[in-house]
Amino acid sequence: QTTILEVNELRTYFPIRKGILQRTAGYVKAVDGVSFRVNKGEVFGIVGESGCGKSTTGRSILQLIKPTGGEVIFEGQDVTRLNEEAMRRLRRDMQIVFQDPFASLNPRHKVSKILEEPLLVHGFGTVRERREKVAELIETVGLNASQLERYPHQFSGGQRQRIAIARALMLRPKLIIADEPVSALDVSIQSQILNLMQDLQQSFQLTYVFIAHDLSVIKHFCDRVAVMYLGQIVEMADKESLYSEPRHPYTKALLSAVPNPDPEGPRERIILEGEVPSPANMPQGCVFHTRCPMAEERCRHERPVLEQTSHNHAVACHLYASPAV
Ligand code: SF4
Ligand code: MG
Numbered sequence: 483q484t485t486i487l488e489v490n491e492l493r494t495y496f497p498i499r500k501g502i503l504q505r506t507a508g509y510v511k512a513v514d515g516v517s518f519r520v521n522k523g524e525v526f527g528i529v530g531e532s533g534c535g536k537s538t539t540g541r542s543i544l545q546l547i548k549p550t551g552g553e554v555i556f557e558g559q560d561v562t563r564l565n566e567e568a569m570r571r572l573r574r575d576m577q578i579v580f581q582d583p584f585a586s587l588n589p590r591h592k593v594s595k596i597l598e599e600p601l602l603v604h605g606f607g608t609v610r611e612r613r614e615k616v617a618e619l620i621e622t623v624g625l626n627a628s629q630l631e632r633y634p635h636q637f638s639g640g641q642r643q644r645i646a647i648a649r650a651l652m653l654r655p656k657l658i659i660a661d662e663p664v665s666a667l668d669v670s671i672q673s674q675i676l677n678l679m680q681d682l683q684q685s686f687q688l689t690y691v692f693i694a695h696d697l698s699v700i701k702h703f704c705d706r707v708a709v710m711y712l713g714q715i716v717e718m719a720d721k722e723s724l725y726s727e728p729r730h731p732y733t734k735a736l737l738s739a740v741p742n743p744d745p746e747g748p749r750e751r752i753i754l755e756g757e758v759p760s761p762a763n764m765p766q767g768c769v770f771h772t773r774c775p776m777a778e779e780r781c782r783h784e785r786p787v788l789e790q791t792s793h794n795h796a797v798a799c800h801l802y803a804s805p806a807v
Contacts, residue, residue, distance in 0.1 A: 486657060486689050487520040487543070492552035494535075494542045498762055510762045512538040513549070514713035517788075520657075525683070525690045527704035527721075529697055529736065533758055535713040536693045540659040543691070544576055545569060556657070574604055577650040581662040583642035587634040593620070593645055594630040600652040615652065622685075623648040624678060640671035644678065651686060659691045664699060676703055697733075698740040701725065706794075709733045712769040713761055715788055719795040729797040731776050768800065776801060 492513055500507035513535045520526040528536045542549040545561055554561045561572060580586040587596055597616040606612060617627040623644040634642055643663060650658055660679065664672040680703065682688060694700045700707065701721075708718040709732065717730040728734045735752040754773045759765055765772050771781040781800055788798040 483521040485519050486522040486557060487691070488553070488555040489519075489539075489543065490517050490553040490555070492516045492539065492542055492554065493550045494538050494547055495550045508762060510760075511713050511764055512761055513542060514761075514764070515552075516710070516713070516715055517552075518708055518715065518718060520689060520691060521705075522656075522689055523683075523687065524705045525692055525700075525703055527700040527707040528691065528693045528710060529700065529707060530695065530710035531758060532695060533761065534710040535761070536695075536710050537661050539710070540578065540661050540691060540693055544573075544578055544659060546578070570604075574653040575656045576659070577653070577655040577657070578659045578661060579643075579646050579650050579663045582666050583639065583646040584634060586646055587642060587649075589634055592631050592633055593637075596634070596645065597630075597649055597652060600649060604653060606653070619648045619651055620645075622651070622682070638671075639667050640675060643667065643675050647675075647678065647682070651682065654686070655688070657689045657691070659693070661693045662695060663692075665695060672699070679703075696739065697725070697736050701740065709736065712759065712764060714769055714798065716770065716799070717795075717797045718788065719797075723792070723795045727795070729791065729795070729802055730770075730799050731774050731801075732770050768798075 493515055494513040495509040495511050497506040498508045498510060499505065516539055528539060530536050538547060541547040543554050549562060556572065556576060561569065564572065594616055597619060598612050601607065601612045601615060607615065616630065620627055620630060625641060625644055634645070637645065664675050667675060683690065692700055692704060704721050706718070706720055707724050708715045709730065710716065711732050717724065717733045724733065725737065728737050735754050738750060738752040756773045759772055767783045768774065768781040768786055771777045774781065778800065784800065786798045786800045786803060788796050789803060790796045791802050
């Protein structure tokens, strides 16, 4: 297995400014020390409630937001240190698909123009070659070349997401960060788009970082999953291991909300008390302690680190910490 992406201790903080002088009065730690590796050809899921930092993680990897610290190594290069020209070349290899395809497609442009744009920006081919490529890609995502002269509003939500996916594919990327690509769609359409993405993964040999807000959407799609809470990864495992043996109390709660078709294993729904604390005012100790049903005294002072509990499973929780040697 080859590593295509390695994220080391990624931190993305946003300053909180106060008063007339706009002095920095603290930081929102949107991403606070996130590390993971993604293998070539794999689907790596990042799951957590809104505000947990998963979108910021995705955007920081692509340098759409400049991270405060840490490394993002894509195919051996630390992209946080590249100059603009090198970054521009790299942008072809890493693309993003956003949650809301309507907001991400220019309403004033015809689909033909929307799809041609990345080719133009990167100086690809002649007018005719670009046209052919655009026609080819629109069919690849299940639409028709006769629809190219329409505007985004003339399509349904699912079709718009197909267009956004086609645009992401124009430059033959290696990695796609999919930021909740089906969350805004009707449930009946969601599986169509997921199936399309799965087919494309094969034919284009893609690697996905797939961001989702619950564990049900990615259940059949991901190979490995990281669960995020307040800017940190609290658990990371192979899909099988995570779904059958969740360890972190937060993952257990998230998983208890996933409908379980197995009559042998009815799970009780775990309802978490309280709200997610503001990332501007991070709890001391374990970030989850204010809502954790298992919290002990030390959870309020000591921050657990993400520790390997078996070869394919890591968790950040004092309940699983190996005893000090
Ligand atoms: Fe809960 Fe403590 Fe584990 Fe945090 S470290 S998840 S508060 S038991
Ligand atoms: Mg988001």
